[in-house]
Amino acid sequence: MPASPRVPRTPRDMLDRLVGRLQIDLLVNLTLRDLRSKYKRSALGWTWSVLNPLVAVVVYSAVFSVFLRIQPTTGDPSGLRSYAVFLLVTLLPWQFHVTSLTEATRSITANGPLITKIWFPRWVLPTSAVLARFLTLLVEMAVLLVLIAVLEGHFAFAWIPVVLTLMALQLLFTVGLALMVSAANVYFRDVQHFLGVALAPWMFLTPILYPLNMVPEDREFLGIGYRTLYQLNPMVSWAKAYRNALYDLRFPSAERWLAIVIATVVVLAVGFRVFRGLEPRMAEEV
Amino acid sequence: MASSSSDVAVSLDGLGKKFRLTHDRNWTLKATMLAGHRTRYEEFWALRDLSLEVEHGQTFGIIGGNGSGKSTLLKVLAGILRPDEGTTTVDGRLSALLELGAGFHPELTGRENVYLNGAILGFTAREIRRRFDDIVGFAELDRFIDEPVRNYSSGMYVRLGFSVAIHVEPEVLLVDEVLAVGDLTFQKRCLDRFAQLKAEGRTIIVVSHDLDMVGWLCDRTAWIQQGTLQAVGPSSKVIGQFAIGIDPTTPAAHTGDGERPAFERLSPNDLVKSVALVDPNGHPTNVVGSGRQVSIRVRYDNQAAGEPVTVALGLYRADGTHVASINSGATTRGVARSNQEPDGEATSELVEVDYVVPALPVQPGIYELSVALHDTSMRRVLxxxxxxxxxxxxxxxxxxxxxxxxxxxxxxxR
Structure with missing residues (x-):
């Protein structure tokens, strides 16, 4: 080692080191870049990020609630029965999932000139792509809470801490996935196409448009119940937990929390592992 | 820590970097799965067995032809590429100017890009805020700093990029061919800034094709060819070796030496006995100030030539550019006669001629002189x-x- 690292002395020192270690300044700047540049030179600008979920909820409500007559569960204990709210509390986190992964996948390949010219920790690229989307989700969720309070008389504000915890865990989970797909996409551009194909069925295999109890419990595939297989999808736990907190106004069950925490830890750890392994030759392959 | 290694800022030990040349890259997962591990590629060592040490406070040049591995070396040093062999050790905060404004986003304003680029280069927001005015001032962009950089001219773009990079205050600065930025005034300021960094004791490693600039700026220089080290040493010496190395008409045995006049090549049987630069006081010299007086003194054996000769001089830049040629015409005949002994019996008659240049009209740099003796009609080369x-x-x-x-x-x- 050329020089021994400085021993942190004051809390300020330690904070500075932590900030440096987590690349906070770089993350903030790259996230702001994503957000600022996203709607530059578009007439409607930020309206687009509101329009997107709005259109989705109208179309999905029409198709699934009106045409296909899917009944939302009755909120227990909230007593709420509204397909739009039922849908939105899971749809918004799902759209965060989709857009984060889509944008993160290309985050390294799209920044090729940067990667080959400047050294900086590469993990900040997919991470900031996810963070930019996460800030959008925060705004969307806040708007949603106000809207359902005003329109439906449904007050979920007391559950904000629970929702924020769920969102924070989902953020980490998504970062883990983003690290994997972004690094893999440098070596195989198939990943971005594969993701486009995989995300649509993934949505239909997650209880967003319909309640979980519509998945049959009594039928089996290779001796395993449909419902059990179905729940191997970690997004099921998040969807259910979001719906518990915001629609039912109920604390998600311990099993849900356990599944969520395990999924988060595993995916984040594997994500960093994979990224570390693929990082060294990125500048050559990008 | 050992005292001997403490003044080494950058050290390379047996460095090797190989690339895979795939003529038919498997860009798809399917192709790779079908081909298994039998993916065909050719290995190509861009750098091999490279060992170097650069001391703290040194300005170090890296020269070499196209594809010699210079830029790969900088990228390995900068951490962008990982070496396949050997190690690099960098002592101190490092900043690399490989491409100016590489991190700029066209839709963002200059101001936003300064913060973004600074963060990518390792600045904290606090550090940038403190230097922001300096950065913008140096780039001369005060009026345009809140414009999106897509509206910038290419000159404004690189000026801002240079300005951010140069204000990082690195302990070790890597520079790749980026000094030719902006107009002359700005170039001058860049060079001044480098001189300032140099004076502050920072270590600078410069990769360039501009031999004059390397010779002027760098204390020591390494010459790299096909990924291996050809020579390392004082800049003028290495640049000389490089310039000769790239000129195939020059015999390989001749290695020009910037510190002494190179007479090793002259054999006792040659007509030309010595060639030297002489300052106005009559002292031999190897360094001439641009625009100052200097004489080129050629001593040759007039008797052995067997006929009156014409002396021809050719002046070249170290990169091979022909600067000027002059020949003495009939003048040297007169010189020879006047020096002749009265009895004319001598078998050897040394004649010394000076070509006096009152004000050497060339730019600073490394130059080379060729000398030829012709017959007076300039038809034959003796x-x-x-x-x-x-x-x-x-x-x-x-x-x-x-x-x-x-x-x-x-x-x-006026």
Missing amino acids: ERHTHILRFEVSPTGIDPQNGLVALGGTWEA
Whole structure:
């Protein structure tokens, strides 16, 4: 080692080191870049990020609630029965999932000139792509809470801490996935196409448009119940937990929390592992 | 820590970097799965067995032809590429100027890009805020800093990129061919800034094709060819070796030496006995100030030639550019006669001629001199010594100047 690292002395020192270690300044700047540049030179600008979920909820409500007559569960204990709210509390986190992964996948390949010219920790690229989307989700969720309070008389504000915890865990989970797909996409551009194909069925295999109890419990595939297989999808736990907190106004069950925490830890750890392994030759392959 | 290694800022030990040349890259997962691990590629060592040490406070040049591995070396040093063999050790905060404004986003304003680029280069927001005015001032973009950079001219773009990079205050700065930025005034300021960094004791590693600049800026220089180290040492010496190395007409045995006049090549049987630069006081020298007086003194054996000769001189820049040629015409005949002994019996008659240049009209840099002896009709070459003398033209005066020749003018207000 050329020089021994400085021993942190004051809390300020330690904070500075932590900030440096987590690349906070770089993350903030790259996230702001994503957000600022996203709607530059578009007439409607930020309206687009509101329009997107709005259109989705109208179309999905029409198709699934009106045409296909899917009944939302009755909120227990909230007593709420509204397909739009039922849908939105899971749809918004799902759209965060989709857009984060889509944008993160290309985050390294799209920044090729940067990667080959400047050294900086590469993990900040997919991470900031996810963070930019996460800030959008925060705004969307806040708007949603106000809207359902005003329109439906449904007050979920007391559950904000629970929702924020769920969102924070989902953020980490998504970062883990983003690290994997972004690094893999440098070596195989198939990943971005594969993701486009995989995300649509993934949505239909997650209880967003319909309640979980519509998945049959009594039928089996290779001796395993449909419902059990179905729940191997970690997004099921998040969807259910979001719906518990915001629609039912109920604390998600311990099993849900356990599944969520395990999924988060595993995916984040594997994500960093994979990224570390693929990082060294990125500048050559990008 | 050992005291001997404490003044080493950058050290390379047995460094090797290989690339895979795939003529038919498997860009798809399917192709790779089908081909298994039998993916065909050719390995190509861009760098091999490279060991170097750069001391703290040194300005170090890296020269070499295209594809010699110079830029790969900088990228390995910068951490962008990982070496396949050997190690690199960098002591101190490192910043690399490989491409200016590489992190700029066209849709963002100059101001936003300064913060973004600074963060990518390792600045904290606090550090940038403190230097922001300096950065913008240096780039001369005060009026345009809140414009999106897509509206910038390419000059404004690189000026801002340079300005951010140069204000990082690195302990070790890597520079790749980026000094030719902006107009002359800005280039001058860049060079001043480098001189300032140098004076502050920072370590600078420069990769360039501009041998004059390397010779002028760098204390030591390494010459890399096909990924291996050809020579390392004082800049003028290495640049000389490089210039000869790339000129196939020059015998390989001749290695020009910037510190002494190179006479090793002259054999006792040659007509030309010595070639030297002489300052106005009559002392031999190897460094001439641009625009200063100098004489080229050629001593040759007139008797052995067996006939009157014409002396021809050729002046070349170290990169091979032909600067000037002059021949003495009939003048040297007179010189020879006047020196002749009355009895004319001598078998050897040494003649010394000076070509006096009152104000050497070339830009600072490394130059080479070729000498040839012809018959008086200039039809036959009696003897030719290409690139026999290497010398340095040092900068003089304060006016920034550039190009091939030094005009030697003065500014006068009217």
